[in-house]
Amino acid sequence: MSEYLFNRFGEGCWHQTQKPCPDLVDCLREGPKCQQNEAKKAEYAKLMAVYRRDTITKPVIYLGTGTCGLGAGAGKTLAAIKAYLNDKAIDADVVEVGCIGMCSAEPLMDVQLPGRTRVGFTHVTEDKVAALLDGALKGEFDREALLGQIKPQHDGIKAWDDLPFIEDHDFFKPQTRWVLVNCGLIDPGSIEEYISRGGYTALAKVLKSMTQQEVCAEVETSGLRGRGGAGFPAGTKWKFALRESSNQKYFICNADEGDPGAFMDRAVIEGDPHRMLEGMIIGAYAIGADKAYVYIRAEYPLAIKRLVAAIEQAKAYGLLGENILDSGFNLKVIIKQGAGAFVCGEETALIHSVEGKRGMPRPRPPFPAVSGAFEKPTIINNVETLANIASIINNGASWFNAIGTEKSKGTKVFALSGKVNRTGLVEVAMGTTVRQIIEEIGGGIGNGKAFKAVQMGGPSGGCIPQQHMDIEIDYDSLKKVGAIMGSGGMVVMDEDNCMVDVAKFFMDFIQRESCGKCIPCREGTKRMLEILKAITRARRTEGGFQALERFKGIMYLQKLAEVIQDCSLCALGQTAPNPVLSTLRWFHDEYEAHIFDRKCPAGVCTELLIYDIDAEKCTGCTACATQCPAEAIMGKPKTPHYIIQDKCIGCGSCLTTCRFDAITAK
Amino acid sequence: MASVDINQILAKYANAGRDALIPLLQEVQESYGYLSRDAVILIGRQLNLPVSKIYGVATFYNQFRFHAPGKFHVQVCRGTACHVKGSAGVLEAIKRHLKIEPGQTTRDGMFSLEIVACIGVCGLAPVIRVGEEVYAEVTPDKVKRILNSYRRKEAANE
Numbered sequence: 001m002s003e004y005l006f007n008r009f010g011e012g013c014w015h016q017t018q019k020p021c022p023d024l025v026d027c028l029r030e031g032p033k034c035q036q037n038e039a040k041k042a043e044y045a046k047l048m049a050v051y052r053r054d055t056i057t058k059p060v061i062y063l064g065t066g067t068c069g070l071g072a073g074a075g076k077t078l079a080a081i082k083a084y085l086n087d088k089a090i091d092a093d094v095v096e097v098g099c100i101g102m103c104s105a106e107p108l109m110d111v112q113l114p115g116r117t118r119v120g121f122t123h124v125t126e127d128k129v130a131a132l133l134d135g136a137l138k139g140e141f142d143r144e145a146l147l148g149q150i151k152p153q154h155d156g157i158k159a160w161d162d163l164p165f166i167e168d169h170d171f172f173k174p175q176t177r178w179v180l181v182n183c184g185l186i187d188p189g190s191i192e193e194y195i196s197r198g199g200y201t202a203l204a205k206v207l208k209s210m211t212q213q214e215v216c217a218e219v220e221t222s223g224l225r226g227r228g229g230a231g232f233p234a235g236t237k238w239k240f241a242l243r244e245s246s247n248q249k250y251f252i253c254n255a256d257e258g259d260p261g262a263f264m265d266r267a268v269i270e271g272d273p274h275r276m277l278e279g280m281i282i283g284a285y286a287i288g289a290d291k292a293y294v295y296i297r298a299e300y301p302l303a304i305k306r307l308v309a310a311i312e313q314a315k316a317y318g319l320l321g322e323n324i325l326d327s328g329f330n331l332k333v334i335i336k337q338g339a340g341a342f343v344c345g346e347e348t349a350l351i352h353s354v355e356g357k358r359g360m361p362r363p364r365p366p367f368p369a370v371s372g373a374f375e376k377p378t379i380i381n382n383v384e385t386l387a388n389i390a391s392i393i394n395n396g397a398s399w400f401n402a403i404g405t406e407k408s409k410g411t412k413v414f415a416l417s418g419k420v421n422r423t424g425l426v427e428v429a430m431g432t433t434v435r436q437i438i439e440e441i442g443g444g445i446g447n448g449k450a451f452k453a454v455q456m457g458g459p460s461g462g463c464i465p466q467q468h469m470d471i472e473i474d475y476d477s478l479k480k481v482g483a484i485m486g487s488g489g490m491v492v493m494d495e496d497n498c499m500v501d502v503a504k505f506f507m508d509f510i511q512r513e514s515c516g517k518c519i520p521c522r523e524g525t526k527r528m529l530e531i532l533k534a535i536t537r538a539r540r541t542e543g544g545f546q547a548l549e550r551f552k553g554i555m556y557l558q559k560l561a562e563v564i565q566d567c568s569l570c571a572l573g574q575t576a577p578n579p580v581l582s583t584l585r586w587f588h589d590e591y592e593a594h595i596f597d598r599k600c601p602a603g604v605c606t607e608l609l610i611y612d613i614d615a616e617k618c619t620g621c622t623a624c625a626t627q628c629p630a631e632a633i634m635g636k637p638k639t640p641h642y643i644i645q646d647k648c649i650g651c652g653s654c655l656t657t658c659r660f661d662a663i664t665a666k
Numbered sequence: 667m668a669s670v671d672i673n674q675i676l677a678k679y680a681n682a683g684r685d686a687l688i689p690l691l692q693e694v695q696e697s698y699g700y701l702s703r704d705a706v707i708l709i710g711r712q713l714n715l716p717v718s719k720i721y722g723v724a725t726f727y728n729q730f731r732f733h734a735p736g737k738f739h740v741q742v743c744r745g746t747a748c749h750v751k752g753s754a755g756v757l758e759a760i761k762r763h764l765k766i767e768p769g770q771t772t773r774d775g776m777f778s779l780e781i782v783a784c785i786g787v788c789g790l791a792p793v794i795r796v797g798e799e800v801y802a803e804v805t806p807d808k809v810k811r812i813l814n815s816y817r818r819k820e821a822a823n824e
Contacts, residue, residue: 071787071802103789106802260745260784298692298729299785301798339688339727342783356687358726374685415788417747423789455746489788491746505749509783515726653762656755656806 004316005047005192010040020318022326025204028195051196053112054156059092059137061085062110062118064184066099066270067302068263072106073125080126081109084133092137098271100184101425102171103417105147108184111136117159120147120166150185171422174440176403176411176429179387183271183425188306191313194274200319202393206282207327210393212242215286219389222397223409228254228345228382229460229486230571231408231475237379240369241287244377249289252373252380253280254350255296255303258342259458260509261489264413265383267425269296269303272387273310279386281320281331282393287379290330295350298337307335342459342513345487346570347372347380349515360515361570382487384413404430408474412485418455418492421446426490428473435469438492449494453586457486459506459513460575462582463499482582484575498604499587500594504532506579514572521573524564528580531557535594538607538650554595558584606652609665613654615640617662624654624663672698672705676712687713691724700731728783736771736778738816740764741795745784752805753792757781759806760794763813776820777813 006015006024009032015021023033029048031041049055061081065074078096085092100108105122111133112118121132122145132142141163148166152159159165166172186193194200206215220235241249253276257265268276284292296304311333314320322330336354343349344359351373353359372378388410392400401409408430417423420442428437434454438444445451453463462482464471471477475485493502511525531553534546542550561577568574584591593601600608613624613633618640625633625641632648635641643654655663675693679686690713694705701724710717724730742757761767764777771778787793790802794812801812 067785067800068787068789068802071790071793071800073802103787106790257786258783260743261747261788263784263786263788266786297786299782337689337692339692339729340783341727353688354685356684356723358723417788417791418750423747423791425789458746489746491750491788493750497750502750505746509744513783653758 006317008043010035010037015318017316017318018322020323020326022204022208024318024325025195025200028192029201048196049156051190051193052153053118054154056093056112056114058114059090060095060112060118061092061133062095062097062112063124064099064106064108065096066267067300068099068103068267069106069108070302072103074107076126077107077109077124077129080129081133084130090137095187096189097185098183098188099267099425101180101267101427102147102422103424104422105424108147110150113137113139115156115158117149117152117157119149119160119163121145122147170443171424171426171441174432174436175427177427178391178411179268179275179384179413180271180425180427182275183267186272188271188273189309191274191310191317194272198394199274199390200278202390203278203281203319204325206285206393207325207329212286212288215282215393216242218397219286219392222392222400223404223407224385224388224392224400225408225475226382227384227388227412227487229457229484231485234381234385237369237381238283238286240367241289241377241379244370246377248291248374248376249287250373250376250378251280251284251287251289251292252350252354252378253292253294253383253386254345254347254380255294255300255383256338256344256350257297257300257383257487258338258345258513259460259487259489261417261455261458261491262415262487264415264425264488266297266300266303268383268387268413269300270306273303273306274314275387275390276383277307277310277314277320277333279389280333280381281314281324282389283379283381283386284331285327285329287377289377289379290332292331292333293336293354293373294333295336295338295344295354298339304335304337311335341515342509343515343570343572346572349570350380351378358515360517361572363569384488405472405474405477407476412473412488414488414490416442416490416492418490419445419449419494419497420492430474431472433470433472434464437473437490438469442492445492445494447494449496452493452495452497453499455483455491455493455502455579456489457484457578458489459510460484460571460578461486461489462578463493463502463586465586482578482585484578496602496604498600498602499583499590500532500536500600501602501604503580503583504529504536507532507576510572510576510579514576518567518569518573520564520567521569521576524560525573525576527553528557528560528564528577531560532580535591536600536605536607539598540646541607541649603665606655606665607650609650609652610645611643611648611650611652611654612664612666613641613643614662614664615642617660619660619662621659623657623659627653627657629653672708676708679712682713684713684715687715687720687723688727691720691730695730699735700733702732731780733769733771734775736776737820738777738797740777740779740813741782741785742768742779743783743785743787743791743793743795744781745788745791747788748784748792751791755806756792756794756804756809759809760813763810776817 012034031044109124110118110120148164216238225231341359349359349361368378413427422443461484507529534550620638
């Protein structure tokens with residue numbers, strides 16, 4: 001939308017981008033305050049209803065085009081929708097929205113007819129568009145692709161009689177959506193839609209009626225803890241920075257979501273960028289910073305694009321820049337693209353990266369709140385933390401801390417992935433059990449397999465086994481079982497996953513990402529990986545001395561892990577052995593099977609398997625023999641083949657090549 | 667790919683300090699595809715930094731490449747969710763199909779291969795990205811089809 005809404009206020013309004021009015025947000029929502037003009041008020045009430053899409057005059061088609069949607073083919077679906085509307089000469093709006101969170105059902109399309117509720121469909125690939133829209137635009141819905149309708153928010157909208165509500169869907173019912181409330185519903189490219197749903201009212205309230213101390217105190221009382229992993233109370237941290245007197249302070253939003261397996265920050269920025277931006281402006285005001293950075297991963301091009309657009313719009317409305325809402329408070333937001341280093345999630349490393357140096361941590365104190373970026377007081381908050389701020393200010397601290405456990409308040413977003421039926425973004429109240437998330441929201445494990453463990457907290461976290469599935473999620477209870485909240489990655493594993501292999505995977509990641517500053521982490525993680533590799537190496541490929549070393553390694557694995565934990569400088573090193581320690585603790589038998597029986601019970605560690613060809617099933621197609629890198633498969637064409645075990649290196653390529661199930665691995 | 671003159675990029679950073687180094691490197695890589703030695707020297711002159719320092723920073727981060735990438739840059743996600751769903755097999759299949767290792771470019775300059783930590787599409791694992799296009803739920807046998815579709819596209823263009 002090229003026209004800014006404040007241009008329509010008419011006579012009496014003096015608001016300009018350069019000279020903002022403190023009442024702007026209220027005026028936008030309720031009509032200009034400086035005029036006693038009922039017609040204008042009605043006009044704005046109507047406008048807001050249009051932006052909320054409560055009143056629409058023509059059908060609206062919403063399509064989820066977040067990165068996950070696009071991955072599932074939403075780009076082609078979008079083209080198909082546009083072509084369909086063009087062909088049939090139908091006048092309808094097509095809105096690209098963020099992700100509602102149900103990644104496994106992407107691409108997701110909603111259709112809303114005038115005066116009726118929005119109806120959602122799943123798995124809308126390009127070939128299904130025409131058939132779905134044929135019916136939907138007439139009010140006939142294909143039950144198979146149906147997700148449900150969104151509950152009507154006011155009287156003007158009539159619900160369809162016999163359609164289920166999305167809010168009652170198994171995936172959404174146990175959730176408490178505060179951070180994700182707008183994700184997938186609003187157009188992330190439109191600041192007006194965000195304002196129409198109550199956006200920027202918190203900022204207006206803060207700038208108009210709250211002191212910096214009051215803002216910090218409100219956030220502190222709410223009990224909001226940093227959602228990036230460590231869980232430090234956000235308000236307390238702000239107070240530290242506020243207390244410092246300095247001519248320059250910085251506010252940094254950490255959107256460097258390095259944890260492989262977490263994507264909530266991406267989804268929030270892609271689906272509702274203004275929510276995070278509003279939280280950041282409030283935070284910067286609270287500590288007295290006039291420069292803010294968003295440190296975001298370069299791997300998220302779409303999120304960066306949406307964020308750039310959001311910042312431009314906020315500037316145009318006078319919600320960013322000089323003299324925000326005539327309060328005398330200035331804020332400049334700069335986007336810094338992370339260059340791909342996991343360690344940059346650590347505050348001091350992130351600061352170094354912002355300064356243009358290698359992202360290496362430094363000892364604390366001094367804490368960044370005292371001396372951070374460019375040696376000035378700096379506050380770093382995670383995207384999700386900031387996305388919570390606006391609702392805390394609007395609804396009060398007591399509203400926020402009414403939900404949650406004793407020491408962890410509010411909600412937490414988890415990125416549910418791996419071997420569950422329904423993957424996606426899940427926001428639950430603190431205190432929800434792991435079992436609820438996996439079995440109710442995630443719909444359990446697919447293909448009739450048995451649940452084995454859920455990995456939480458990424459490379460710094462640990463696994464939660466079957467027997468602890470009823471644990472209530474909060475920062476402290478998770479620590480007790482050796483996992484951490486982390487940024488909220490939740491990777492579910494079933495019986496086909498080998499825990500030694502998972503530990504090896506994380507160790508491989510950590511040793512690559514170790515910045516190299518301190519020896520325990522740099523060298524220790526490498527040695528741990530070597531030990532794990534030795535455990536999963538076949539006897540046929542190791543000599544006597546290597547076998548001896550393997551045994552020595554196993555004896556020292558636990559001790560080495562403790563040394564790394566104790567002697568590393570930053571959180572990356574201190575938590576680096578967690579994946580190994582937690583799998584050792586809960587899945588000792590699997591390690592023993594690898595070490596003593598030299599077998600991988602899950603059949604993942606290919607080197608430990610012994611391959612054989614079932615002569616009954618083999619057709620002699622020679623496919624495996626051509627694929628075998630070791631030339632270990634012999635046999636004439638059209639006669640059963642056989643494997644020479646001495647030559648076999650256990651790569652498993654024959655197993656994946658064979659189309660006749662003739663190859664067995666034990 | 668070198669459509670923009672490096673001096674044009676450098677001109678934008680006329681009075682920039684050290685903190686502009688990473689954005690500058692990113693912008694140069696964006697338009698050239700990689701950081702050539704000459705580019706690094708020019709950047710050093712611009713920011714008044716020794717070349718060694720710039721390499722020190724550039725080699726620290728995973729994003730920077732020092733060899734020309736292929737026409738289509740293939741990124742294989744090796745995040746946790748992708749690993750659990752079998753991305754190792756996908757990577758293996760791509761390696762076998764393209765006959766290159768991660769970090770290398772095929773002889774014909776068509777494809778280059780890179781391992782990335784996480785693309786953030788964990789719900790649809792395993793994923794790969796070719797150029798700007800993201801492919802979800804990739805299996806080893808889909809790899810050939812995906813990569814060949816680019817070969818065909820390229821052949822049709824010529």
